[in-house]
Amino acid sequence: MGKLLFRLALLVGKCVYGIIKILPGISGTTWPGGFACMIKKDFVSCFTFKPDTKIVMVTGTSGKTTTTGMLAQLIKSDGKTICTNAVGANMGRGVATALIRSSKLNGYVDVDYVVLEVDERYIPLVSKQIKPDIILVTNVLKDQSQRNGEPGVIMNKIKNAITPDVHLILNRDEPNCASFGLREGDEPTGGASYYGVAGEAAEAINDNKFTVASSCPVCSRAIKYEYENLLNIGKFKCTACELKSPDEATVVAADKEKNTINVGDESFKVKYISTDFLYCYASMIAFARHEGISHDSIQKSIKEFKIQSGRVEKMTAGGKTINYLRIKQETPVTLQSAINVTSSDKKEKIIVLDLCEVVDFIPNYTGVYYSYDCDFGKIVNDSVVRYICMSETVCYDEAIRLVLEGVSPDNITIMPTRNYDELLKELMKYDCNNVYLLTWMHSYYDCLNSVKKFGK
């Protein structure tokens, strides 16, 4: 009966997938899996694979999508077959949809690799249904507190997915992630390999009386960093216990002038050289080394890999260039990355901050406290002609954040609005044509629409 129900669910899923493919403008990346899982709750567990198919799960706070994409490209460039889930479809239904797409009608998935991006909150459930051979964890950071509570909650969820025989590929520069390698309990046969990025001394976080460290996931004491490449990500050592960035790791060093990355004796030409990408490259190369994939395949995959759009975009309106830097609400590492990119531009600029109210769930709320986890000192300098804080409600809290970092209130325009037409009008008051907009994805599209209207 169970088998019949699975076949029915799979058939329904494949029909829905077929319909979506031919209907224009329909996204529905998880509909096939959604319908199938409604028919059979443990749908994913019923798929079968070749004996040597490797199941790889990529999880973590940030970088999952790019890392999964890079791994998928690597495997294809190496001439292997793959099943992988679409961008953003990283929960149960997305996983189910990927398998529906790749399987035969009897549920047999004939591929060399299954590479799945899995939301960190769902990985215990997904891994019970489809057992991973490799789990790659990008990082476990402060993220969406309204939903996740605290990083420790997510760490426990990921730990629940790790069995002794799973091979772990871990970010050696992120303490929570690195600590997964210290597996307690049963003798871990799966082992662990690590990756990281060489230090960029210039990226040290401003150390003042308000600077704080982070707590060790093993002993709760303070973590100290030799250098921080991203917020709370860098070569580290706990001040009290043995937890530290392991010495044996695939470490990437960037040569920004030549647009290459060096890993030991190997060198690769790359298209994207920002720090976030360096970590994705490092994780991909660590995976390649574990799987015995050649230098040529790695280089080929780097050449062929294309990023998804929307994280860094440029728009032009009235002679002004608006550099959009995407942040994820309640995720300070993304805001800090946006701040770092902004500060690396030494030209005169206007900075627009739109952190927005958090509207993912009912209840909507006004949480912008995560901005205090970031070092705004990097953008408090004479190159900033004007700061503009916008959003309907939290624009004032954004302004307070800047004032507490040392910006004079006289240098801040507060706009209690979500209307980007008004922002463009405000920007036209200034001679400076270089604008940085730090906001989340939905505001980017609002801005884009206003820019298009402005052009007309």
Next chain:
Amino acid sequence: MKINIVWLYPDILNLHGDRGNAMSIVKIVESMDMEANLIKVNTADELPDLSNVDLIIMGAGQLRDIRYVTDDIRNYEQRLKDYIENDGHILVTGSTGCIFGKRYYLDDGSANDGLRIIDMQARALNRTKMPMLTKEVYGDDIYWKTEDGMEIIGCQIQRMDFTLGKAATPLGTLIYGYGNNCKGNAEGARYKNLMFTNTVGPLLASNPWFGVYIIKDILKAKGVSLDDYNDDKLNYMSIARNSFNAKKEFIKNKKKLEGIITEN
């Protein structure tokens, strides 16, 4: 004049941007033409003589770190209790408040003794659903008032339910939000000048009048009056008032879940 502020466990208890409280209180003290001496203390052996300390601040921490902090405090427990009994001021936010109660229960089910200063128990919310909120949601706005009627708006990321015993006094009354446990309108707890609130993050940044109140209270105990202090000397006070009004409107208009505490 110098105001000595001990910032306890800043490297450990900084879950929700809590360093904003340190930044704000320093700014508030400086706006009163005084010097703020901020002393970071991450272990017991770094603790200064508390008889010279005017204010202690403790931010919210992860539940995995609470036990370590409690154990470290045991090294100077009596000194801390004496400080509190002598009307020393402490502001504690978020889950960290459980340390000052009688007992707290963590995610792993373990029962841990607190410092037994407040008649209060705390229990980890060991589930992804909070009652009367959508699944997997821990956070919301919180709007409450002190017994003197001072209104505070901030955020709450609730990882523990707090239950006050008969001998305990709440810090304030909920106008909107989850508060201690969503079963009544009690928000936080107060014992002498030990103030615990569920409002996390930089509550003093968005509500500097609360910081002004605390500092004025400290000065009053020193025999210094600041009756002529003009709040607008703080260069972001008017922005904070606008923030408060905007958030009040936001809370009034937003869709509320059944069962959440609202005054009206």
